[in-house]
Amino acid sequence: YVMLLTLSPYTPTYRDRVSPPGVMIRPYLNGFTIAFNVSQPSTWQPYVDSMHHFLTAYDDKVQEEKNIECVSGQYFIQGGNESEEKKACQFKRSLLQNCSGIEDPSFGYSTGQPCILLKMNRIIGYRPGAGVPVSVDCKVQKGNESDLRSVDFYPGNGTFDLMYYPYYGKMTHVNYTSPLVAMHFTDVKKNYLVHIQCSLNGKGIINNINSDRFLGRIIFTLSIGK
């Protein structure tokens, strides 16, 4: 227990097991199958609720209040004492455009063009992409390539801006909000189980380990009914 006193409260001694980052999606309802019928709102409403709930912290107002605007395209490095409180960059919900839920509160679920948010796991001090923003792409994991005809990525072309990194830890980086990439599946084969793999691409990202299917990539299933 003396051992515990030697630990830093800000940064864990080792971070070798948590990096490179894993990937998660929202909506998240106990599994990685997103299945709904457009015509039956009750089948997609839980997903929409989950998205709204998740994005509350990204409301433009909240972000403006708590966080600062940062310079895009470079790491937001905050020196100074380790124990100093760190500033967090704004990530406004509106950046997600069609997937922000502002214009379309159903995130496209009502039209059969669902939005799915992709989030990279937080790792203290990690600088993804080594200077080049990490980008996201999606493809059909198994099955016909043509099942997935088009995906739109927001913000930008589906990149995580460098300014959101590095993360300084829960103690000091209190208001930090993970940057997101929204994937708008505008044209997916209907009435069919489509297995999709979305991966991160960038320097230092590993996305092809068999044993960990959430490391640098995520696999989920879309099943959109009429």
Added chain:
Amino acid sequence: DDHKLSTSELEEKYGTSINKGLSSARAAEILARDGPNSLTPPKATPEIVKFLKQMVGGFSILLWIGAVFSWISFGIQFAQGAESPFDNLYLGVVLALVVILTGIFAYYQEAKSTNIMASFSKMIPQQALVIRDAEKKELPADQLVVGDIVEIKGGDRIPADIRLIFTQGCKVDNSSLTGESEPQSRSCDFTHDNPLETRNIAFYSTTCVEGTATGIVINTGDRTIIGRIASLASGVGNEKTPIAIEIEHFVYLVAGVAVSIGVLFFIISVSMRYKILDSIIFLIGIIVANVPEGLLATVTVSLSLTAKRMAKKNCLVKNLEAVETLGSTSIICSDKTGTLTQNRMTVAHLWFDNQIYSADTSEDQTTQPFDQSSPSWTALSKIVTLCNRAEFRPGQENLPIMKRVVVGDASETALLKFAEVILGDVMNIRARNKKVAEIPFNSTNKFQLSIHETDDPNDKRFLLVMKGAPERILERCSTIMINGKEEPLDNEKAEAFQTAYMELGGMGERVLGFCHLYLPENEFPDTYPFDTDSMNFPTSNLCFVGLLSMIDPPRSTVPDAVSKCRSAGIKVIMVTGDHPITAKAIAKSVGIISATSETVEDIAKRLNIPVEQVNRREATAAVVNGMELKDMSLQQLDDILCNHSEIVFARTSPQQKLIIVEGCQRQGAVVAVTGDGVNDSPALKKADIGIAMGIAGSDAAKNAADMVLLDDNFASIVTGVEEGRLIFDNLKKTIAYTLTKNIAELCPFLIYIIASIPMPIGTITILFIDLGTDIIPSVALAYEKAESDIMNRRPRNKRKDRLVNEQLAVYSYLQIGIMQSVGAFVTYFTVYAEQGFLPSTLLGVRVDWENNAINDFEDSYGQEWTKYQRMYLQWTGYTAFFVSITIQQVADLIIRKTRRNSIFQQGLFRNKVVWVGIFSQIGIALILTYGLGHVTALNFTPLRFQYWFVAVPFAILIWVYDEVRKLFIRRYPGSWWDKNMYY
């Protein structure tokens, strides 16, 4: 009835001919009908049954249950389509493998020790000289059939029950059958109605001592007298060995703890709303953690190591568990002849010139120390040398005299060797004093006589020498030689002779008298025709020269061994077929009856009162005659066994031996019995440990015994006792060592269930400790030297001194075990904390932690982890837990070297094998973590180097704690501390 029939009737009955024997064809026919001439070995348990027994014995049942549960839960999970159900399948397979492998191992060990025995009994195939098809043939003895004519000569073992039809000076040693050690003469005459008593039958497995004989085989194999007795012996049930009882007790104890904790936590986890399936998996984990899988194998190895060590010291152990039984022995019933004694007659005392001289009787005598200057001795030595028919077998000139093989009876052999030691080259002396006539010893004359030319060329007289029963010799003498001069034999001198004779006889020795006469040259010229039938020479008015007495002397190592037994609290009882006086004399000389103690008869003699008036309680020693024993009630026997500490049973039959053994066992003693004859086998079986003689023992005795004494030496038994006691102590240490870490393996499961932390150690990892790192160290403890003189304490009490007692369990489980768990948990928490999960975060996270869908699990610092990253961390936790248990087991191993003494008194480096154990332990751990760290199925990960040292302070704490415990035990013997902390 064959002994009553005449030769021709026999020929008719068996369809054979004395001169031609059977035809080969006829013999083959009978062989097919009767089967081979060998004893059917006791029915062996079929190999497959033995194997299956190993598979379900001990903890195997628990592990099978574990395996079956794993498969059931695998089946359920698989049916439900869960993501990783194969873990449970693997676990089940591993558990089953563990059971099967340990089963095979135990089976192999047992088979190996059985094989040693089997090879031992098959050493020499016996041959027999048979007349068939009118030709003499050498045949293997098991090919003999009824009606065969066999020839036997001195030294042969009788190959079947034989009706003798022709004999020449034939004597047989029936001791293996009746226990009588005196050779009995055999002739063709029907002398007794009882086939056992009649002289014209020689029995299977007895030996022909001298002479030759021819006979018809009348019984073969199991139909022989011996065969019938041997089948009786298998009727006496085998007693369970003390160590088997102890291990059973231990298995019940540990299995009881495992099952009750398992079920308790099963109930707890069900009531805590865990799924039934999960609860079953916990149950398996708890059982696996609690059961010391490797321990039984370790015990087997330890016992066989000791067995090997004992074999080196001439104790061949047939049944591994007998190793320890020997250590708990409290009474040894020992034979006299061959075991306590050297089994050869040796000249012990001489009487000439009115004085008794003692001779050296040790095994490797090369000179004789007594005064040899008297001319009487010269005369005596001449008689000893010349009046003797025994001869050395040729071609043994390089062997020590005592080891040479002699043709002749026991007394003559003794005299020959005695003379050879003092005078050298007896054969040459005999050649120079050519024998001209001889009358061999017979029971009517009771003397032996020969007439020789002298080696002095100027002395043309013949020398007549005679030896025999002293009183008969004296009768024939008119003079006696004193200091080389012949003096008339008056009353006074005759009195002196009587005193000496009584004194030597009273020492249980066989006394022979010697006399000589120089025949006057004028009456007996060179050419005088000596005729031994008409005795045309004087056989009275001879000159008495001296007495020689012989005894089968005790082995030189025996008195020491007996006193060792005494200080070890083991009662040594002599059971012999010999005469009480001889038995008592030997018992006194080896210390079975100590110098100061008296028998009832001694007291009576000293106080000069009749035997009946002596207070029996005053006598510590007792010499019981077989005849008295026959009339005794069980109470009386118990009374003798209880009240006398030094007991000799003389003139006992092997059947009475069984009664004595049972009497001892009624006193609650663990009884070791030595025996060599076939008739001993019931007693050997009945005894807690039967010890057969390797040299003199019959096959039946060896079969019935648990142990074979290769050198027939009593002292070897005592070495065996020492080893047996040592292994009991060391097994205690091994078990204490092994049980300790079970707590450190069990706690993770309990805390996992109660506090819902991520799993600290995996079931497979536990198996790697139990069957990997811990095996060699626990075997190493079997090599530990004794802490104090273990031969100075009483034998352990079967009922009170358990192998696993409360103190051992409490100390191992609740003290050292808990310390170890704490040490391991500290390492575990350190690993997690340094990776970002502080202990406070870990509490209660189990459900989310194990959820496959949560791949952004947040740690104490806000970092997010995928499931696999968490799993990897969990495995690192397993590895860290494993490593710290290993490190602390090193300390545990060191403290277990002693139970009372400080490690520094015992010597930290004296037992090299313990260090081999420590290095192997660490080596295996290194290989597992770094070598196999990338094989995910084993759940090991390469561990940061510093985590190896987190548990070191705890290891040191364990050591210091135990040193303090031992210090208090030594300081305050008998105190509360001593009673509760000494295991």
